[in-house]
Amino acid sequence: xxxxxxxxxxxxxxxxxxIAMFAASVYGLVIGSLPGLSATMATALLxxxxxxxxPIAAIATIVAASSMAIxxxxxxxxxxxxxGTPASAAYADEAYAMTRKGxxxxxxxxxxxxxxxxxxxxxxxxxxxxxPLAEIALSFSTFEYFWLALLGLMCATLVARSxxxxxxxxxxxxxxxxxxxxxxxGGVPRFTFGLTDLFGGIEPIPALVGVFAVAQVxxxxxxxxxxxLPRRKFGSIMAGQWRLTKLYHWQMTRGNIVGxxxxxxxxxxxxxxxxxxxxxxxxxxxxxxxxxxxxxxGLVEAGASNNASIxxxxxxxxxxxxxxxxxxxxxxGVLYMKGLNPGPTLFTEKASSMYAIYLMFIxxxxxxxxxxxxxxxxxxxxxxxxxSTIMPIIMLCCxxxxxxxxxxxxxxxxxxxxxxxGYVMEANGYPVAAMVLGIVMGTMxxxxxxxxxxxxxxxxxxxxxxxxxxxxxxxxxxALLWPVMVWVWRKVKPVQTAAATSR
Amino acid sequence: xxLPDSVTGSFLVVLGAAAAYGGWILPxxxxxxxxxxxxxxxxxxxxxxxxxAIVFGIGHSFEEEEELIPLEDGQAAAPPPQxxxxxxxxxxxxxxxxxxxxxxxRLGFIITAAIMVYVTSTALGAKWKLALPLAALSPxxxxxxxxxxxxxxxxxxxxxxxW
Numbered sequence: 001x002x003x004x005x006x007x008x009x010x011x012x013x014x015x016x017x018x019i020a021m022f023a024a025s026v027y028g029l030v031i032g033s034l035p036g037l038s039a040t041m042a043t044a045l046l047x048x049x050x051x052x053x054x055p056i057a058a059i060a061t062i063v064a065a066s067s068m069a070i071x072x073x074x075x076x077x078x079x080x081x082x083x084g085t086p087a088s089a090a091y092a093d094e095a096y097a098m099t100r101k102g103x104x105x106x107x108x109x110x111x112x113x114x115x116x117x118x119x120x121x122x123x124x125x126x127x128x129x130x131x132p133l134a135e136i137a138l139s140f141s142t143f144e145y146f147w148l149a150l151l152g153l154m155c156a157t158l159v160a161r162s163x164x165x166x167x168x169x170x171x172x173x174x175x176x177x178x179x180x181x182x183x184x185x186g187g188v189p190r191f192t193f194g195l196t197d198l199f200g201g202i203e204p205i206p207a208l209v210g211v212f213a214v215a216q217v218x219x220x221x222x223x224x225x226x227x228x229l230p231r232r233k234f235g236s237i238m239a240g241q242w243r244l245t246k247l248y249h250w251q252m253t254r255g256n257i258v259g260x261x262x263x264x265x266x267x268x269x270x271x272x273x274x275x276x277x278x279x280x281x282x283x284x285x286x287x288x289x290x291x292x293x294x295x296x297x298g299l300v301e302a303g304a305s306n307n308a309s310i311x312x313x314x315x316x317x318x319x320x321x322x323x324x325x326x327x328x329x330x331x332x333g334v335l336y337m338k339g340l341n342p343g344p345t346l347f348t349e350k351a352s353s354m355y356a357i358y359l360m361f362i363x364x365x366x367x368x369x370x371x372x373x374x375x376x377x378x379x380x381x382x383x384x385x386x387x388s389t390i391m392p393i394i395m396l397c398c399x400x401x402x403x404x405x406x407x408x409x410x411x412x413x414x415x416x417x418x419x420x421x422g423y424v425m426e427a428n429g430y431p432v433a434a435m436v437l438g439i440v441m442g443t444m445x446x447x448x449x450x451x452x453x454x455x456x457x458x459x460x461x462x463x464x465x466x467x468x469x470x471x472x473x474x475x476x477x478x479a480l481l482w483p484v485m486v487w488v489w490r491k492v493k494p495v496q497t498a499a500a501t502s503r
Numbered sequence: 504x505x506l507p508d509s510v511t512g513s514f515l516v517v518l519g520a521a522a523a524y525g526g527w528i529l530p531x532x533x534x535x536x537x538x539x540x541x542x543x544x545x546x547x548x549x550x551x552x553x554x555x556a557i558v559f560g561i562g563h564s565f566e567e568e569e570e571l572i573p574l575e576d577g578q579a580a581a582p583p584p585q586x587x588x589x590x591x592x593x594x595x596x597x598x599x600x601x602x603x604x605x606x607x608x609r610l611g612f613i614i615t616a617a618i619m620v621y622v623t624s625t626a627l628g629a630k631w632k633l634a635l636p637l638a639a640l641s642p643x644x645x646x647x648x649x650x651x652x653x654x655x656x657x658x659x660x661x662x663x664x665x666w
Binding site for chain 1: 505506508511515518519522525526529530531532535536537538539540541542543545546547549550553554556557561562563589590592593594595596597598599600601603604607608612616619620621623624625626627628629633634637638641642645649652653654655656657
């Protein structure tokens with residue numbers, strides 16, 4: 001253990017890793033603070049750069065950029081009432097109300113401090129949860145993997161803030177995209193329409209860049225420019241945070257735990273964690289009437305929650321290759337490219353790399369405090385940059401980055417196509433995150449499904465025979481039926497209340 | 504681009520059915536009951552079923568209206584100009600990417616990128632005083648990062664970079 005820890009330290013204490021991490025942190029802070037550019041988009045645009053880095057440095061950039069971007073989304077949320085990333089949307093109103101009360105420092109300080117604490121709690125969960133889960137996962141057969149993947153996909157559709165039917169449709173679309181190419185059980189060209197470019201299938205990374213970055217530029221074309229940030233002088237940002245920590249330690253812990261759980265669930269990421277935690281904070285607060293008027297309690301809990309989900313989202317990604325959220329979905333692509341194929345054996349064979357990942361998460365979250373404070377102070381200048389200078393650069397990065405993935409122009413076509421698909425889906429209430437998970441997990445789902453079918457000789461029964469498989473199956477089917485039950489409940493409940501009032 | 508559910512749902516039904524049929528006609532692996540045809544068949548049927556459900560409005564009650572943060576006084580933004588062609592502006596980014604695919608090899612990276620930047624920037628409301636320098640400088644910066652540092656083989660075309 002100590003030896004691996006020393007090895008891990010050696011892995012991360014190279015100039016390449018240190019510079020990569022610092023640069024990615026600054027990049028993450030800037031992108032996250034710009035309204036309309038999400039943490040997922042920041043990570044997706046980073047992928048082409050990671051090709052040219054060593055494996056550890058590549059992961060370092062993703063870890064640093066995603067953690068920083070989630071925090072820095074709080075900045076325009078508090079100052080402009082426009083969340084920088086969707087993960088900050090839950091409490092942007094509250095933070096803005098605090099700014100209007102003259103407590104901008106307290107709101108932003110709480111953002112930095114509780115984000116860092118939440119991030120570290122997330123890493124601890126990753127360190128504690130992953131190894132024992134890996135032990136269990138070693139005995140998994142294709143049946144378990146099939147149900148696990150299905151459960152992941154179902155969770156992604158459950159937590160979407162949209163119609164579950166549309167979410168499931170989105171998931172199927174993603175799976176359908178993953179069918180394209182010759183990488184299938186028979187090795188025959190499938191849905192390639194005679195195009196050689198499609199033989200290799202649709203790469204997940206250009207698809208993600210298209211869905212998250214190009215679609216965002218498309219939306220920007222139709223929405224008005226956000227107002228500029230008023231200049232202001234900030235007092236001490238960290239003052240009073242320790243008092244808040246003591247006062248709201250229970251809320252903070254609850255936020256951390258909820259964030260960790262939501263992060264581990266496939267498909268549900270930081271934005272979901274923030275919404276749930278904010279709602280929970282209000283529900284259990286002693287003074288719920290203060291919420292919405294500039295009360296810091298909800299900020300503490302939700303801020304601690306969304307950053308905790310970032311690290312814990314890596315648990316299913318590293319163990320099973322099932323992404324905990326969209327950022328982890330991108331990370332999985334990078335892991336594969338760097339020869340760190342996700343799976344339970346990763347924790348025994350590449351233990352030092354795993355420790356290096358934990359360490360990088362911890363360092364990124366500590367680094368967040370000084371860099372975050374600096375960012376808050378210069379945010380006014382960065383937010384002066386008009387959208388019409390940022391979006392063109394994003395476009396160029398999309399084009400060059402997607403070209404760089406395979407050094408061919410088909411990547412750029414893929415990005416353009418998925419930009420349109422993502423835009424149309426979003427506009428019509430189809431959650432894109434479900435489709436992204438489908439694309440990323442498609443090959444794995446199919447392999448597990450077909451191999452299981454071959455092993456069982458076409459019978460359904462072996463899918464439920466092994467105990468773990470049976471439990472996972474029950475959970476997956478439960479997740480599928482959940483919306484139906486909610487629907488029935490909603491139909492029954494008004495009748496009951498009506499009967500009660502008439503009595 | 505907000506389409507009625509019946510349109511998107513019907514599209515999914517057609518797409519699902521086509522996928523299921525496409526899977527059906529794939530050649531099976533000799534001597535094996537399940538091959539590359541099973542998965543598309545399952546996915547296609549599922550997609551078609553979802554499409555049907557959407558057409559009939561099942562699950563619609565779960566959809567949450569997008570929470571728009573109400574504007575405050577002094578923050579009121581100008582209403583976006585509405586015209587028939589206004590909605591088509593959204594198609595500009597993908598169109599520019601396709602333009603990049605078509606033109607980059609012939610014109611070279613710098614020129615193509617400059618055109619892309621200028622058009623995007625102007626479309627988002629920048630004056631030429633801002634858009635022109637941006638279009639002149641940013642391709643070089645991107646080329647420096649990707650072409651020089653990361654060694655992505657960007658096409659030189661008509662205007663090779665000085666390095």
